[in-house]
Amino acid sequence: MAYWTPLDLEQVFAGWDRVEDTTVELEIDGRLLQVQPLGDGKAKIIRMISANPNDFLRPELSPGELVAII
Amino acid sequence: MDNFVSSIDNQEPAPVLPPELPAASPVTKTRKGKKLENLKELGQIEIPPAPTNIHCISIIGQIEGHMILPPQNKATKYEHILPQLVAIEQNPQIEGVLFLMNTVGGDVEAGLAIAEMIASLSKPTVSLVLGGGHSIGLPVACSAKYSFITPSATMTIHPIRLTGLVIGVPQTLDYLDKMQDRVVRFVVEHSKCTEEKFRELMFRMGQLARDIGTVVIGDDAVKYGLIDEIGGIYEANKKLEQMIEEYKKGGEVH
Numbered sequence: 001m002a003y004w005t006p007l008d009l010e011q012v013f014a015g016w017d018r019v020e021d022t023t024v025e026l027e028i029d030g031r032l033l034q035v036q037p038l039g040d041g042k043a044k045i046i047r048m049i050s051a052n053p054n055d056f057l058r059p060e061l062s063p064g065e066l067v068a069i070i
Numbered sequence: 071m072d073n074f075v076s077s078i079d080n081q082e083p084a085p086v087l088p089p090e091l092p093a094a095s096p097v098t099k100t101r102k103g104k105k106l107e108n109l110k111e112l113g114q115i116e117i118p119p120a121p122t123n124i125h126c127i128s129i130i131g132q133i134e135g136h137m138i139l140p141p142q143n144k145a146t147k148y149e150h151i152l153p154q155l156v157a158i159e160q161n162p163q164i165e166g167v168l169f170l171m172n173t174v175g176g177d178v179e180a181g182l183a184i185a186e187m188i189a190s191l192s193k194p195t196v197s198l199v200l201g202g203g204h205s206i207g208l209p210v211a212c213s214a215k216y217s218f219i220t221p222s223a224t225m226t227i228h229p230i231r232l233t234g235l236v237i238g239v240p241q242t243l244d245y246l247d248k249m250q251d252r253v254v255r256f257v258v259e260h261s262k263c264t265e266e267k268f269r270e271l272m273f274r275m276g277q278l279a280r281d282i283g284t285v286v287i288g289d290d291a292v293k294y295g296l297i298d299e300i301g302g303i304y305e306a307n308k309k310l311e312q313m314i315e316e317y318k319k320g321g322e323v324h
Contacts (some may be wrong), residue, residue, distance in 0.1 A: 001135060001233050002249045004205040005175030005312070006226040006281070009233060012132060015140040047149055053157035062294060063147055 028067065031055055035067060042066045123165040124310060127151065128172070129210055133184070135177025140291065146173065148180040155187045166314045168306060169184040169214055175205025177314050178230060178249055179218055182206070182256060185213035189260055194313035198306040199223045199297065209253055211297065212260040216302040221288040227271045228283025262295030 002011060023046050028031045031050045035043035045065045048055060055061055105116045129151075131144025139145050159166050173219065175181070188195055188210065197205075197214035204226040211217050211225070219225075230250050237243045254272075258265045271284040271294065278285065291297040299305065 001137065002178040002230050002246070003135070003176065004178050004181070004230045004253070005132065005279075006228065007132075007174050009231070012143060013140060015142065016137075019138070019140055021276055045146065050153075053153045053160060055157075055206055056154040057157045057161070069081050 026067070026069065028061075031061065033061070033067070035069075037069060038066075041068060041070075043069050079163065114233040118204075123163065123314065124168055124307075125164045126168045126170065127154065128170045129184070129207065130170075130172050132141075132174060133176030133181045133206055133210075135180045146176070146184075148177075148183055151184055152187055153200055155184075155191060159191055164193065165317070166194040166196070166310045168189065168310055169195065169210070169216075171197055171199045171203045171207055171211050172201040173203060173207035173210070175207050175226075178206055178253065180206075180254060181210055185256060185260075188213040194198055194310055194317050196305065196306050196310040196313070198290075198301070199225065202226075206253070208296065209256045209260070212257050216313065217261075217297045218299050218306045219288050219291050219297040219307070220302055223288055223291075225286045225291055226283060227268070228276070228278060228281045229272055229284060257296070261297070264295070268296075 003012070005012065022045075023034050023036050024045065026035050031048055031052075032050050034046045036046055037043045043066065045061065045063050045067060047063055048061050050056070059065070095099055108114050108116055121186060129146050131146060132139055134143075134145040134147050158167055167188075188197075195214040195216075197211045197217045199211050199217070199219040200223055201220075202224050203211045203219070204224070205228065206228065208225050211219075228284065230246060232242065232246050234247075250272075257263060257268055271286065273282055274284045275282055277283065286294065286296065288300055292300055299309075301309075
């Protein structure tokens with residue numbers, strides 16, 4: 001893996017060994033989302049898996065957005 | 071923009087939720103509720119959305135590669151940007167793309183993937199480097215059909231690094247050299263900078279405290295031919311509109 005940045009790699013990858021994968025998969029309107037539950041009924045979108053490229057133009061489905069888990 | 075998003079929604083078939091999966095819906099507020107919240111929290115009223123024919127993509131923070139970066143990083147995720155560019159190429163409502171760049175570089179493969187996608191878009195593309203467009207941000211900035219840099223923005227050009235275990239030194243050196251050549255070739259092909267000049271900037275001594283290379287500031291980036299013009303959002307937007315006009319007439323996009 002080649003990394004090209006003026007930042008120190010120690011800075012970029014700081015805390016990599018403490019990152020826990022607590023993500024779950026969720027389906028919204030037929031789109032598969034990998035989300036991170038935040039505990040209060042909400043979850044943060046990490047990534048979306050969809051074969052419809054138009055889904056990626058929807059701001060409410062972009063990474064970092066919140067979705068409600070019922 | 072709202073019109074644009076809702077028109078995309080209209081094209082889609084009615085959502086079908088399989089019964090065994092958890093029901094979920096995006097957290098959205100009613101328009102009225104949001105208006106009031108904006109007024110209360112920010113002292114702002116909501117500006118009525120105006121239809122736009124351009125799409126704006128921010129290339130920010132680290133360009134994330136095949137490894138998920140720890141959460142303290144802001145990251146541009148290639149798995150979201152790449153299909154987005156596919157949609158942009160296909161969507162007739164989008165006539166031009168503006169890339170706002172403020173990146174500290176990142177993964178070479180991911181950066182080159184994004185850059186190649188931008189370079190191969192048929193629609194007019196303009197990039198605007200604000201703040202910084204360092205390392206792998208440079209090929210991404212060059213990949214647009216026309217590029218701008220603000221006078222205070224900087225770009226760091228330095229050799230590529232490799233992470234991970236080194237087993238065979240000569241082979242690793244050779245690999246690194248090849249990786250570097252890919253970037254150099256891309257920049258030379260998509261900008262007015264010559265290969266000799268770019269390599270000279272990359273290996274220049276005495277400019278960076280802990281590395282070799284150069285920090286290129288606004289005017290210099292234009293002087294070396296890396297970026298086309300000095301400008302801000304006004305110039306970038308004007309250029310993109312002009313390119314869209316030319317594109318609509320069926321002429322060449324420059």
